[in-house]
Amino acid sequence: MDSKGDILFKSKTDSLKNGIVFLLLGIAMIVGSNFIYTPIVLIIFGLISILIGLYILIFKRADNVIIYENAISLKNNQIIDKDSIKSISYKKVKPKGSLPSYYAVLLLNNDSEQLINIAFNSMINKDFEKIIKSYLD
Structure with missing residues (x-):
C-alpha cells in the first residue's frame, strides 16, 4: 500500500x-x-x-475503482501505475433529455485504452471529476 x-x-x-x-x-x-x-x-x-x-x-453495480497517489486500482484487481498512463481523455455520453455525462479513458504507454466506468458531470461525482482531471498534473 x-x-x-x-x-x-x-x-x-x-x-x-x-x-x-x-x-x-x-x-x-x-x-x-x-x-x-x-x-x-x-x-x-x-x-x-x-x-x-x-x-x-x-x-447499477459499482465498479470499485480506487485512485491512489501513484496508481489506479480497478475492479478486476488490475493496478495501473501512474507512470504507465500517457494521458487521460473523456468519453462523452449524452442521455436523452438530460445532462451529458463523461467517462474517463486512460491512454496507456503501450497504446491501449482503459475505461474507468464512473460517470461524472456537473451534478454527479464532482469529487471524482476534480481528482481525475488533476491526476497527471
Missing part, C-alpha cells in the same frame, strides 16, 4: 446494500400480504420493490 500512496478517491459500493434492502422489503410485503384482508395491493408493491432491487443489483 505504501508504494501506491494515499487514497485520493474510492468509489461507493452502496448499490449492493440498496439492492438487498429492496429485495428483502419486497419479500416481506409479499409474505405480509397473507395476513391482511386485501393482499393484492401489497403484492403489487412487493413485486415492484423486488424488481427495483434486482435492477439495482444487476445493472
